[in-house]
Amino acid sequence: MRLLKLSDDGSVKLTSFSGTDTPAYAILSHTWAHESDEEVTYNDVSRGLGTAKEGMEKLRFCSNQARNDGLQYFWIDTCCIDKFNVNELTESINSMYRWYQQAERCYVYLTDVDVDTPKAHSSHTAWNTQFRNSRWFSRGWTVQELLAPRRIEFFSRKGIRLGDKASLLPTIYTATGIDPEALRSGNLDSFSFGERLSWIRDRQTTLPEDKAYSMLGICNVYMPLIYGEGEESAFHRLEKGIARLGMWPQHDGTCAVSVMPFERNPHFVGREEEILRLQSLLSKRSHTSQIAVVGLGGIGKTQIAVEFAYRMMDERKDFSVFWTDATDSESLLQSYRAIAEKLDIPGRDEKSADVIRLVHANLNQESTNPWLLVLDNIDDMHMWAFHQTKGTEDRLVHHLPSNPKGSILFTTRNRKVAVKLSQQNVIKIGELQPQVSLRLLRMRLAEPQLTSDFAIEETLLEALANLPLAIVQASAYINTNGITIAAYLKLFKEQDETTMALLSEGFDDEGRYPGTHNTIATTWLISFEHIRRDNPTAADYLSFMACIEPKDIPLTLLPCGASRKQHLDAIGILHAYSFVAWRNMNQSLDVHPLVHLATRNWLSKHDLLRTWTEKTIAHLADQFPSINHNKRDIWRPYLSSAMYTLRQRLVIDNNDYRAKLARNVGLCLLNDGRYNEAEDSFNEVLDEQQRTLGDEHPVTLTVKADLASTYRSQRRWVEAEQLEIQVVETSKRVLGDEHPDTLSIMTNLASTYRSQGRWVEAEQLEVQVVETSKRVLGDEHPDTLSIMTNLASTYRSQGRWAEAEQLEVQVVETSKRVLGDEHPDTLAFTTNLASTYWDQGRWNEAEQLEVQVMRIRERTLGKKHPDTLTIKANLASTYRSQGRWTEAGRLEVQVIEIRKRTLGETHPDTLSCVSNFATTLWNQGRWIEAENIAVCVLAAQQRTLGDQHPSTLTSMANLATIFWKQARYSSAVELQIEVLAKTKSLYGNDHPYMITALNNLASFYRDQGKFEESTAIRIHVVDRRIRSLGNNHPHTISAMNNLASSYKDQGELSKAIEMQRDVLERRQRIIGHEHPDTSSAKNNLASMLKDQGNFGEAEAMYKQSLLEKVKVLGPKHASTLNTYNNLGRLYASQGKLDAAETLYTRALQGYEEALGPKHASTLSVVNNLGRLYADQGKLKLAEKMYVRALEGYDDVINIDHVDTYRAANKTLQNFGDLLLKYRPEKAKAMYERTLSRYTCVVASSGDYIDLKQRLAALKWRPLLPPDTNGMFIRHPGLR
Incomplete structure (x- = not known):
């Protein structure tokens, strides 16, 4: 091990x-x-x-x-x-x-x-x-x-x-x-095999075979694993292994005397677990074991009993089985007569003989062999409870045989009967496992060509609820008519009437009693008649449930019985017959799907289906609660039942209950984010209301407003706006300017304007509505609060954060007091306030609010609700702003997967989250993945939202940044200039988005060597950031950090260091010492200090930065590798060559793995290693590094990036210095080539003059380009 x-x-x-x-x-x-x-x-x-x-x-x-x-x-x-x-x-x-x-x-x-x-x-x-x-x-x-x-x-x-x-x-x-x-x-020695196997019965394993494999050690069995064999086969092999150990005793003795009406079923499959449990219960010999097998009609109870009986007879040659048909009194008596005849019991033929007592007395004898008495189909409580003997009533159950050598097995559809007969020894038979159902179907089909592909077989078995009798009946029909499974499935799904006709089709089955009707329909009709006779309320409940969705029916939805006891008794009898099953801690019910269908068929045949549907719609409309958060736990479980009833369309015209129910369903769907279904529901109601009430009736206007809200939720803003304008105009005319409904639809229209970036129009309308609402409804009315927070959102969209925050704090405090902390409106207001904090860089405050809201929404709405996903996406953005990229990415992936599934891949909300995820990836240095995602998102947004939409512009800016991160500066600048023009057109010069776009462009210019242009823009950006955000906002500090880098580029080191120290102090104080931005500030300051010659402080600063980056980002992040390289250069400049080599090697390995062998960052480290090897006297290794670097630069040189040019030129010069030591003629060529490279970009005049002096000192007279002292010269390229 x-x-x-x-x-x-x-x-x-x-x-x-x-x-x-x-x-x-x-x-x-x-x-x-x-x-x-x-x-x-x-x-x-x-x-x-x-x-x-x-x-x-x-x-x-x-x-x-x-x-x-x-x-x-x-x-x-x-x-x-x-x-x-x-x-x-x-x-x-x-x-x-x-x-x-x-x-x-x-x-x-x-x-x-x-x-x-x-x-x-x-x-x-x-x-x-x-x-x-x-x-x-x-x-x-x-x-x-x-x-x-x-x-x-x-x-x-x-x-x-x-x-x-x-x-x-x-x-x-x-x-x-x-x-x-x-x-x-x-x-475990004292515990039987069956008892041990019972411990696994109700447990789950990911793979079906593991249920058996997990018992190997417990049963002391060794066997190979065969994944794919299925649970049944695995248990069968396990059982064989146990048999080899002798755990199941084999008995010698005389031949058994048995009465069995059925041959062994050669098509029997599955049910190994149930048979093992039977063996376990019957192995206890201290008393007569009485066991009941209970389950729905057609589930296979009789076949399990037959198979078990034959297995017992196979294993024990002295074992007798006596089978009785307990369907009714006459069948039971005939069965006992056959047993008496087989046992040759004296007195059995006398007229006054009580054959049942005679048989029981015989089985009670000590000399008898081990036996099993089967009472099959003991369903009728009136029949089994009393047995007529000589005019007196005597309970049959009191005269069952009692002998430690014997066991009694009952099969019944009625759980109440099962419990009364066998107490706790009840084995409930559920539906077959899908793989077992498939085997049964294939075994039963007469011709292989009648089978179809697996998907069609699986669909049929699902439609048949994996019910054995239904599968046998279907295969008999297919065999008789020579049709395919696909053809049968098409028939089965046509209409309820066709399906019931198929389920009523008779067939011959050697495994059932002669003369009985073998069909599913008949089997359940018998049980239904028993229920109607014994409990009419239960029959009514079943009729009601036949008109609604058969799954997860809340008990509170059922019509009330005459009393609580009558209500519980009715449910109890339905459960006893396995017509219904409990779920959710006995708070709701499932109706078996084929029982549901059979009951609908019975109602239809008796002309009761429409009547019961009308009753059901009226009951649902009355029971449906108001659509608010306090009732969410009630209306959500009702929703599927209401939708099922409405879909049947048995009651349509002029039905007020139906219209009321349909609108409530639409509002539920809208609240649950199921917008397409909500639209369908509202359209249906609107058609009905326009036809019956007219186009300007207040109820009609309300439904129109509902439909417009659905359009807005689907981001169909043009349609929403058109409908809302129409409703506003009509509502003002019909209801008045100050009616609450008028104000509500005006608020919705303002939201639609804001969603389209039309903030001036939105603000004008919202200010008007706020003033009116305060006057008409009051300052603390929920509608007033909603309108106020909408106005705050409009302020926030315009970058007016102080005004937005002031309004939102007021709204949140009032909402908590008036509506409560967990009211959806309070949560929405709190989310808006968190967004305002985030916009101001107050990320810790934003995170605190967002986590609070997310936990409440997950608990109250569920993890897949659109509002829950929105707050998760917001929290991911906050994590990203804090540099917590792993947490951000994990949260974003969760949101993306659910939104793709529920909204679709091109829905704006889905695309927005995917775009954010791309940003997270490039923050982690995963630029190729980020670019692929960003390109797809931008194309989809341009197609669905248009080029001018704010989300589209954000994606364009993100993609430009990704280009920049990959040193594709021309592409980045070109795209960023386009973003800048469109942002200016949409937002104006002073909007925060415009400042962000300018800041990005300045970074791109800097990397093209356009230092003056870059510095000018950065000075402007810092000024605008300070004026709009203040000195301590993270965006302001980032702008200062960039400006410090520009000062360094222009040789103003003192100015750069002063500003960089200020940046570092602010970041440590505001976002913490270990935030990636703080570590980067230390790295930048260390670089400036090194250039100033302050090596001691530079080294300390690099080391701090490195420790923090390794801890927070990991040792392989690009930013961490950059600091390894920088610290290595510092050590090399101090002559600490071994320490420098270790850091260079680590940086090189990381860059090669993360960025590839020819990325500019990788080649920079290769050049540094070349120079290091030269200083160490390892000339061949140095030459190898320089050649590799130059070949790389030849392939990837970016003619518009100053740092790449400088790095390539430095490599050429370093290589020349190396060659000068032993190949001066090569060195001369290398220097000349280096000089020719000072083109296209601003060159360092110091480096340029130094190279010319080197050539002069060698008394070489090369033909040099004009002395430009760093001015632009055109040249075709590196080679």
Whole structure:
């Protein structure tokens, strides 16, 4: 086995051990993350990766806990097993139980138990429910991890110890149902195979086969893994392995005497788990076992009983099976007569003989062989509860045989019957697993050519609800008519009537009683008639539920019964027949889909479907709550049922209840961000209201406003504006200028203007509405607050942040007092205030508000709601502004995936978030990925929003920045000038967006060597930033940082250093010492100090910057590598050549991996290494570095970038200096070539003159270009 060990440097190492060499170790038990790629894997540990993954927290926890317990080594499955090595995986899974047994300590790490401090742990009740309901107790693999270890301790996600197995035993027993003795001792010898298998029954595994594989150690079986074989096959192999151990006793004895009306079914598949449980329950011989198999009609109860009976007879030659048909009294009596005849019971033929008592008396004899009595289809409580004997009523259940050698198996559709007969020994039969259903279908089809592709087979089985009888019936129809599955499926989906006709089609089945109707429809009709007879309220409930969505029906939606007891009894009888199933902690119901269909068919045949649909619509319209946040938990569960009823269109014309319900549905959909569906609903209501009430009726205007709001949410601003203008004009005329409805639609129109960047029009309208609303509704009315926050948003869009903040603070405080902290309006107002803080660079304040709002929205709206996604996207932007790029990227990916799925890939909100993600990528130095994404986003926005839209301009600016980061300066400048022109046209000269665009252009000019133009713009930008934002805003400080760099470029070092120190002091104070921008400021200051000759302070500053960048950005980030290179140059200039070489080598490796071998940054380090090797006397290595650098510059030289030119020229000059030592003629050529390179860009006159002097000193007379002292000269290129 492999074990982990944490090294002194913080890295994790793997070591292999075998046999007695294995040291003491701790072992971790945990559940894998929902997103498995967040787990740290064997490959990650082997390659030193995975440190940023969420799973690293588990690894650190286990390492620290093991160290606290005096253990150096520890084991975690995700890290220690190479799951892609099949042989290793097989060996590991077969050995895992033993590994857990041999561990010194087992730590159970519960990620869903939230205990932060030891003090919280002391209050056991505070986390007991979380512990009991932990996902850990539901997973298959954790059974062996609970039973095998000698010492097991449980910890919360924060690493707080909750207790050990002994102290938590009662809670663990409650959570698992595993016998306390097994939990206490870990000795499983006294527990039968069936009992052990029952511990896994209700647990889940990611792969179906793992349910069996996780029991290998518990059952002491070794077997190879065959992923893809399916759960049934895996359990079958496991059962064979157990049989070889002799765990299931084989009995010798006389031949059995059995009565079985059915041959063994050669097409029986699946149900291994149910049969194993039957074996387990029947293996207890202290008394007569009474077990009931219960399930929906057609689910396969009889076939399970038949297969189980034959298996028992196969395994035990002395085993007898006596089968009875308990469908009705006569069938039961005939079955008992056949048993009496087979057993040759004396007196059975007498007229007064009570055959049932005679058979039971016979089975009670001690001399009898082991036996199984099956009472099949014991559904009718009136029939089984009383048996007529000589004119007296006597309970049949009291006369069942009682013999430790015997067992009784009941099959029934009625759970109440099952519980009364067998108490807790009830096995509920659910639908077949999809893969088992597929096998059954294929086995039943007569001709292979009748099968179709897998997708069609899967669709049919899903339509048949994986119900065995329905599958057998369908295959019989296909066989008889010689049609394909696709043809049958088309028939099945045509109409409810056609579907029911297929489900009513009779067929021969050797596995069912002769003379019975075998169809699904008939099977359920029998149960339905029982229900109608025994509980009319239950029949009414089923009729009501047949008119709504069959899934997740809230109990509160059902019509009230005459009493609470009658209500519960009605639901109970439906559940007993498996017509409905509980969900959500018994707060809602699911109706079986085919039962739902059969009930609709029954109502239709009896001309009751329209009547019940009318009743249902009226009930839903009355029950539907007002659409506000306080009722969200009620109307959300009602929504699917209301939509289903409306879709049936059985009640349409002139129905006020339908119109009311349809509008409520539309408002729910709008609130839930399902805009396309909301539009359909509002259009339907609008058509009805215009036809019945007229175009100017207030109700019609309200629906028009709803529809316009939907358009606005879909970013269809032109359509929204047209409809809103129409409604405003009509509302003013019909209702008046100051009516609340008029003010509301005017507010919506202003929002539409603002969304289009038409801020002046929006502000004028909003100021007017605010004044009117305050006068008419009052200062604290919710509508007034909404209008005020809209006005603040308009201020913010214009960069008028102080006015926006003042208004928003007032609105938030009032809303909390009037509406409450968690009201959606309060949350929206708070989000707006956070955006205003963000615009002012107050990121910590923005983050605090955004985290608060996000948590509330996730809890109240859900993680996929558009409002939740919006606040997540905002928080990601805040993280990005703080330099927390990993957190920003993770949040943005979550939002993008959900928005693509719910809104579509080209929706403006989706594109906006993708654009932000591209920005995050280039901040991380992932420029190629960022560019690919940014180009796609820009093309989509130009196509859907147009060239002038603010979002389009933002994407253009982002793409220009990405070009700039890749040293593609011409492309960057060209695109940025276009952005500048359009920004000026749209916003004007003084808008913050205009200043940002100018700032970017200045950076691009600087890198083209246009220092004067760049400096002039940067001085203007600093002035504008100070006036609009103040001295301490991050944008102002960034502008000052850029201006300091411009001063350095122009040789004004004192001025540059003074400003850079100011920048550093402000960043440390405002955004913190470890923020990437602060570290960059230190790097810049160090560079200036080096140029000034202040090497000591420069070195200290570089080292501080480097430590912070490694910690925050990582050792391979481009910014970190740049500081490695800069510090290396400083050391080289001081003669610390070995230290410089180490840093250069590290920088080179990082740049080659991140940017490629020919990036300008990579070539700069190559040149530095060349010069270093020359200084060390390693001339061949130096020459090799210079040649590589020059070849690289030949390929990538950028003729408009000053730094690239200077770097290339410096390499040429350095190479010349090297060649001068042993090849002077080559040196001369290199110097001349260098001189010819001072073209196109501003050159350093000092370097230029120095080269000429070198040539003169050598008494060479080359033909030199005119002495320009750094002026522009045209030249074709480097070569």
